[in-house]
Amino acid sequence: MKTVALLLAAGAARRMGRLKQLLPWQGRPMLQHALDHLLDSRVDSVVLVLGCEGERVLQNLSLPAGDRVRVVHNPDWRTGMASSLVCGLQAAPDAEAVLVALGDLPAIPPGVVDLLIEEAAQGGYTVVAPVYEGRRGHPVLFGRTHFDQLRALEGDSGGAGILRAHPGQVRLVPVDSSGILHDVDRPGDLFRLAGREDLPLVMLRGGGDLASGVAHRLFVSGFPVLILELPQPRMVRRTVSFAEAVYRGQVRIEGVSARRVEEPLACPGEIPVLVDPEAETLEELEPGVLVDARMLKANRGTCRGQAPVVVGLGPGFQAGQDVDFVVETQRGHDLGRVLLEGMARPDTGIPGILGGEGTRRVVRAPQAGLFRSEREIGELVRQGDRLGRVGSLPVLSSLDGLLRGLLHDGLEVRSGEKIADVDPRGDQVDVHTLSDKSRAVGGGVLEAVMRGLFGHKAFADGVGRSVLE
Missing domain, CATH: 3.40.50 (Rossmann fold)
Incomplete structure (x- = not known):
């Protein structure tokens, strides 16, 4: 059974407020993930339906060599999802079944698609859809019997009405991936x-x-x-x-x-x-x-x-x-x-007591001005050692210990602002682990x-x- 995936990605993503097809996800555009997962599955080919800023989207995608992916432009994308579905169907005239997939579901593993194709191949059902913990999701596979009904859809209809109209022909397949449920509409x-x-x-x-x-x-x-x-x-x-x-x-x-x-x-x-x-x-x-x-x-x-x-x-x-x-x-x-x-x-x-010291362990700015650091966090310092300066005035350690904290170099500070923290417990302290x-x-x-x-x-x-x- 020749199965063609219709990957619908033509919308303007009004709820997102930006072009969500190209939103970065795990280092790649979100749409790239949806496409790659289909290509890693058993679908025979993919029809990628673009619309809003289609050229820009296409320029940011990586397509395989050969003819396994066909890109089509939906000029009527503003009218809703149904027009993209019809556009995709027109580009797959020899398909025996179509898998309707959405470009804003980037986390559907290829195994889910393979399972739907396997169920459809066994016969007896003309619509196959995945369910996770009792909730139906995407993608949905439609046999050729329903192609005319898909072509008759209008507006934002995506085929759910066909499932409701023909419950006896629908096979719901339990899967272990919640990715079938999670479309990305908002950041x-x-x-x-x-x-x-x-x-x-x-x-x-x-x-x-x-x-x-x-x-x-x-x-x-x-x-x-x-x-x-x-x-x-x-x-x-x-x-x-x-x-x-x-x-x-x-x-x-x-x-x-x-x-x-x-x-x-x-x-x-x-x-x-x-x-x-x-x-x-x-x-x-x-x-x-x-x-x-x-x-x-x-x-x-x-x-x-x-x-x-x-x-x-x-x-x-x-x-x-x-x-x-x-x-x-x-x-x-x-x-x-x-x-x-x-x-x-x-x-x-009053700072909390550590190693018997409270107020003295906190070093504050002697005046307002630009702070320049001269030490590194983790260094052992002695009372009177220079930690940096504010303007022309030195910032001195008030006790012996480990430099546990130090303000970022180059910041303007207020007089009396906390600049450093010296821990009298010395090298017993690990400055790279979270405190108790x-x-x-x-x-x-x-x-x-x-x-x-x-x-x-x-x-x-x-x-x-x-x-x-």
């Missing part, structure tokens, strides 16, 4: 493809060391994560901050890679870091979870309803009012606790997210109340 859909389908996108405002502990915990737990940052992030513990990707392009922390992106697109296997200080992509991406991890000591515009689950780290947020959950960030017995009501402990302005504090806070955020998405609403008295009560 956030690419993040869904990057993670588990039952776990939504987590948008994280801030990529400093605490935020990175959160991002790491969520990412290794299966959540797709996107970090939003400033054009010039001002974290000190740069070796354990995914925000460093803004400067370096890519960083890796404990086996998890983060990469700077210029558009809000997913990076499969990595955490994308986007410069978006005002969270302008929030409405576009529609994340399932929003975490404000900027550690600003006050709420600067985060509120319930911006996502189904909204979490705030540390002081400045009111659980149950402006956010759904607050996670305690102050060291002590309650570090990482999830609050369902009330606020975290207020900022004391960031791990505890990350665990608290993971708990809050799971409670918000899947947990029970009723808790025992006192659980989740403000630590100030």
